[in-house]
Amino acid sequence: MTAADRTHRSIEAVWRIESAKLIAALTRIVRDVGLAEDLAQDALLAALQQWPDAGVPDNPGAWLMATAKHRAIDLFRRNELLERKHQELGKSETVMPDWDASIDDHVGDDLLRLVFIACHPILPTESRVALTLRLLGGLTTEEIARAFLAPVATIQQRVVRAKKTLSAAGVPFELPPRNQLAERLASVLEVLYLIFNEGYAATAGDDWTRPALCEDALRLGRILAGLMLNEAEVHGLVALMEIQASRLGARVGPGGEAILLLDQDRSRWNQLLIRRGLRGLALAERLTNGVLGPYAMQAAIAACHGRARTAAETDWRRIASLYDALAIATPSPVIELNRAMAHAMAFGPAAGLALADALLVEKSLAGYHLLPSVRGDLLEKLGRVEEARAEFERAASLTRNAREREVLLARARR
Amino acid sequence: MKVMAFVKATAETEAGLPPVEEFSTMMEEMGKFNAEMIQAGILLDADGLKPSSAGARVIFSGDKRSVVDGPFAETKELVAGYWILQVRSLEEAVEWMKRCPNPTGADSVIELRPHYEAEDFGELAPAVQKQEAELNALAEKNKQQ
Numbered sequence: 001m002t003a004a005d006r007t008h009r010s011i012e013a014v015w016r017i018e019s020a021k022l023i024a025a026l027t028r029i030v031r032d033v034g035l036a037e038d039l040a041q042d043a044l045l046a047a048l049q050q051w052p053d054a055g056v057p058d059n060p061g062a063w064l065m066a067t068a069k070h071r072a073i074d075l076f077r078r079n080e081l082l083e084r085k086h087q088e089l090g091k092s093e094t095v096m097p098d099w100d101a102s103i104d105d106h107v108g109d110d111l112l113r114l115v116f117i118a119c120h121p122i123l124p125t126e127s128r129v130a131l132t133l134r135l136l137g138g139l140t141t142e143e144i145a146r147a148f149l150a151p152v153a154t155i156q157q158r159v160v161r162a163k164k165t166l167s168a169a170g171v172p173f174e175l176p177p178r179n180q181l182a183e184r185l186a187s188v189l190e191v192l193y194l195i196f197n198e199g200y201a202a203t204a205g206d207d208w209t210r211p212a213l214c215e216d217a218l219r220l221g222r223i224l225a226g227l228m229l230n231e232a233e234v235h236g237l238v239a240l241m242e243i244q245a246s247r248l249g250a251r252v253g254p255g256g257e258a259i260l261l262l263d264q265d266r267s268r269w270n271q272l273l274i275r276r277g278l279r280g281l282a283l284a285e286r287l288t289n290g291v292l293g294p295y296a297m298q299a300a301i302a303a304c305h306g307r308a309r310t311a312a313e314t315d316w317r318r319i320a321s322l323y324d325a326l327a328i329a330t331p332s333p334v335i336e337l338n339r340a341m342a343h344a345m346a347f348g349p350a351a352g353l354a355l356a357d358a359l360l361v362e363k364s365l366a367g368y369h370l371l372p373s374v375r376g377d378l379l380e381k382l383g384r385v386e387e388a389r390a391e392f393e394r395a396a397s398l399t400r401n402a403r404e405r406e407v408l409l410a411r412a413r414r
Numbered sequence: 415m416k417v418m419a420f421v422k423a424t425a426e427t428e429a430g431l432p433p434v435e436e437f438s439t440m441m442e443e444m445g446k447f448n449a450e451m452i453q454a455g456i457l458l459d460a461d462g463l464k465p466s467s468a469g470a471r472v473i474f475s476g477d478k479r480s481v482v483d484g485p486f487a488e489t490k491e492l493v494a495g496y497w498i499l500q501v502r503s504l505e506e507a508v509e510w511m512k513r514c515p516n517p518t519g520a521d522s523v524i525e526l527r528p529h530y531e532a533e534d535f536g537e538l539a540p541a542v543q544k545q546e547a548e549l550n551a552l553a554e555k556n557k558q559q
Contacts, residue, residue, distance in 0.1 A: 006505070009503055009505040010505045010508070010509060012503070012505070013501075013502070013503055013505040013506035013508070013509045014509055016502060016506055017454065017506065017509055017510065056509070060509075108453075211532070212502065215415075215500055215502075218455070218500070219454075219455035219456060219500065220455065221455070222452075222455030222456075223453065223454065223455040226452060226453045226455070227453075248532065249532045252532070272458055272459055272498070273458075276458070
């Protein structure tokens with residue numbers, strides 16, 4: 001690596017560390033997220049021009065803020081901004097922003113406000129995802145595009161439109177009022193978990209940058225948990241992600257095939273992440289006196305697996321009762337199917353089959369290969385081999401994954 | 415990626431904990447630094463290690479195993495503490511550790527080393543992609559028949 005490459009990578013690293021705080025502070029000062037990001041990007045450009053020769057400054061955050069501030073003052077002086085703000089705010093008088101306030105005074109509050117803005121419900125979900133990764137994750141448009149296998153131009157437009165929508169709607173740079181907090185927080189958690197799953201669901205053969213998405217979601221989740229220490233569901237979500245991420249190294253076999261949880265080599269489960277997840281879950285439990293929210297419940301299920309040193313040691317009864325509660329809290333056919341499997345493991349195949357059979361009328365599962373796959377498995381365990389065979393063949397016909405089809409057909413032939 | 419940062423031992427760290435007044439200032443500053451990394455969502459783990467006088471070595475030679483108790487004389491072979499960071503690049507870990515308060519109270523070295531990750535064992539990936547494509551093509555062919 002050349003010295004120039006190294007400096008460039010250092011600047012990228014500094015951007016990852018500082019950009020969210022910078023944009024958040026600028027947003028508070030200029031009251032417009034789009035303008036704040038433009039100013040921050042101008043500061044980044046200046047860094048890219050000057051730091052290769054001058055070196056990375058001792059306090060890069062302060063340098064970037066000072067640079068952004070100077071640029072903004074220039075713009076204000078040239079009245080471009082005044083015009084724009086006049087039109088947007090409908091004010092007859094323009095208030096000069098408080099440039100002397102440093103980043104550090106308000107960091108936590110500013111970041112939190114930026115999180116809620118980026119995940120605002122008036123934006124379509126995919127825009128919230130892109131905006132969050134850009135403004136809070138410090139990812140470039142190219143990185144986001146690569147992560148979601150989308151064209152760069154698509155992501156660019158998404159971000160531009162999102163900022164326009166927020167501006168036009170006059171979304172204030174404030175924390176949501178108390179009576180809206182739960183709903184707004186749910187939107188944030190949904191975005192983070194979406195990002196995580198985008199990275200988690202990728203299997204071998206796909207772009208190896210996908211696990212980095214899990215890391216980004218985890219990082220943002222941890223930041224949020226630090227800013228909202230009393231919000232149990234935030235800790236629940238982070239705990240869920242930590243424990244799921246602990247399995248990333250065990251999910252793919254030598255031939256690139258996906259390995260089911262119960263078949264994974266548990267020595268490859270990252271114990272550090274499992275411990276962190278268990279601590280986060282314990283915190284969520286303490287905060288709610290054991291009355292878990294949906295994310296904490298999912299984390300508790302993941303924790304049951306995480307705690308089991310072997311598949312045989314899994315506490316299936318606890319998992320089954322957690323799914324019972326989850327099915328009431330956030331009912332969905334997929335959760336019901338998981339509940340059926342958990343009951344089968346805890347109370348025997350007949351119990352599980354009873355629950356799975358109830359899903360046969362569920363229209364949304366009509367094309368879902370896992371329902372016949374689960375039924376096939378349970379029927380086989382009950383000795384009803386002909387019915388089992390039929391179900392495996394049906395499952396094979398429904399899956400689009402060639403490798404999975406082979407596995408199901410092989411089970412049908414047994 | 416994960417990066418481990420560790421403090422190289424010095425005569426000071428080998429001497430054990432410094433006097434209380436120095437120590438509490440150091441702990442406070444280090445605590446603030448660790449808190450920043452926690453707030454940034456990147457600190458996975460961190461701990462200080464006791465001097466080598468509290469430790470031991472297991473020596474491997476062929477089939478033979480032997481144990482030697484500390485202290486160990488070659489200070490520069492030793493480690494006094496570590497952090498495990500979750501970052502996008504080594505440079506990101508470097509930028510963080512530049513902000514660390516001096517960890518030993520004298521001239522100090524913090525060494526950073528990336529962990530091996532799953533993708534380092536992924537030379538199979540291109541071969542796997544080819545296999546997947548072939549398998550999918552075969553399956554499509556079978557479906558059409």
